[in-house]
Amino acid sequence: MSLHPSFHSGSITCPEQLSSLQGLDLAAISRVAARYPLRISGYYFRLMQEVGAPLIKQVIPDSRELNDPDGLEDPLDEENLSPVPNLVHKYPDRALFLVSSECAMYCRFCTRKRKVGTPTMSITDQTIAQGLDYLARTPAIKDVLVSGGDPLMLSDQRLERILKAIRAIPSVVTIRIGTRMPCSQPMRITPRLAGMLKKYHPLYLNTHFNHPAEITPQATRACGLLADAGIPLGCQTVLLRGVNDRPEVIKALIYSLLEIRVKPYYLFQADQTRGTSHFRTTIQTGQAIMRHLIGHVSGMAIPTYALDAPGGGGKIPLTPEYIDNLTETLDFTTYLGKPCSYPNTIIG
Ligand SMILES: *Cc1c(COP(=O)(O)O)cnc(C)c1O
Numbered sequence: 090m091s092l093h094p095s096f097h098s099g100s101i102t103c104p105e106q107l108s109s110l111q112g113l114d115l116a117a118i119s120r121v122a123a124r125y126p127l128r129i130s131g132y133y134f135r136l137m138q139e140v141g142a143p144l145i146k147q148v149i150p151d152s153r154e155l156n157d158p159d160g161l162e163d164p165l166d167e168e169n170l171s172p173v174p175n176l177v178h179k180y181p182d183r184a185l186f187l188v189s190s191e192c193a194m195y196c197r198f199c200t201r202k203r204k205v206g207t208p209t210m211s212i213t214d215q216t217i218a219q220g221l222d223y224l225a226r227t228p229a230i231k232d233v234l235v236s237g238g239d240p241l242m243l244s245d246q247r248l249e250r251i252l253k254a255i256r257a258i259p260s261v262v263t264i265r266i267g268t269r270m271p272c273s274q275p276m277r278i279t280p281r282l283a284g285m286l287k288k289y290h291p292l293y294l295n296t297h298f299n300h301p302a303e304i305t306p307q308a309t310r311a312c313g314l315l316a317d318a319g320i321p322l323g324c325q326t327v328l329l330r331g332v333n334d335r336p337e338v339i340k341a342l343i344y345s346l347l348e349i350r351v352k353p354y355y356l357f358q359a360d361q362t363r364g365t366s367h368f369r370t371t372i373q374t375g376q377a378i379m380r381h382l383i384g385h386v387s388g389m390a391i392p393t394y395a396l397d398a399p400g401g402g403g404k405i406p407l408t409p410e411y412i413d414n415l416t417e418t419l420d421f422t423t424y425l426g427k428p429c430s431y432p433n434t435i436i437g
């Protein structure tokens with residue numbers, strides 16, 4: 090597997106490299122890292138030290154990861170929904186194609202924590218070929234989500250070979266890349282990469298920022314390069330306890346995203362992934378945040394709050410309820426709390 094050369098230099102992968110930080114239990118961190126790998130890019134490590142808890146919690150191993158009886162190994166039933174290894178076909182018209190097992194950093198709340206960055210996630214030329222073959226013989230698939238791990242861990246050349254092969258399948262309309270690189274390692278986004286990606290339009294890219302402090306000058310530059318290449322950018326944020334579970338934090342995040350030309354796409358309720366339960370909030374917390382947004386901030390900035398259903402049921406919106414009654418009239422409450430109604434009958 091050809092990895093992009095810039096990744097491993099300067100990144101933290103051993104608990105001993107954290108010894109300069111105060112108040113950490115390195116022995117506990119080592120036990121966690123033996124099960125779920127530790128990796129923090131040098132860039133994010135510096136940012137994390139400047140910003141504090143909301144970033145630290147995302148990447149520093151926590152002993153609660155090893156004691157999580159409520160967690161499920163594969164909450165979205167992805168393994169059973171994979172007709173070939175590393176390709177998840179859950180919805181009729183789109184598929185999730187996992188092309189890299191590694192990331193520039195390992196988020197402690199990752200949904201694919203069971204395998205990302207571990208030897209159980211095996212991506213080879215053969216699994217890539219099997220995935221491409223499945224896409225080619227399943228013309229119902231119009232939208233291919235290229236993900237991982239992080240697909241931008243691959244070299245430009247290797248990624249381009251995969252994109253070119255997907256683009257050569259006539260039934261595929263859109264290609265989507267899912268990557269945290271604009272947040273975790275924004276230097277990975279180069280003019281050369283943007284120039285390569287723009288050859289495979291219509292190509293969309295969803296990134297992953299969770300906190301406004303992650304929107305740095307470097308991240309701004311990375312997203313600007315991609316947007317200038319005509320790539321529509323979205324963000325899939327995860328709602329995380331102690332990281333971004335307050336309305337002011339999400340509000341600041343989504344305004345900052347619009348400013349760097351990223352459209353907030355999803356705000357995910359955290360999955361029931363084993364080793365991540367300490368990050369979960371209640372649905373009421375998420376809905377209260379959405380009530381602070383809807384009507385109060387630019388509609389362009391508002392993501393869909395959604396849960397990816399356990400067992401592979403797909404994403405369902407958790408938008409708060411504004412409708413009080415829907416019969417011959419629609420009775421509802423406005424975002425300002427005022428009752429209102431609208432006739433719901435066919436006339437003429
Ligand atoms: C999330 C997801 C998709 C894409 O869903 P959208 O709602 O279209 O963004 C596709 N396939 C799988 C397996 C997914 O988990």
Ligand code: SF4
Binds near residue numbers: 199200268269297
């Ligand atoms: S970047 Fe994405 S895939 Fe990688 S560890 Fe973080 S959440 Fe998981």
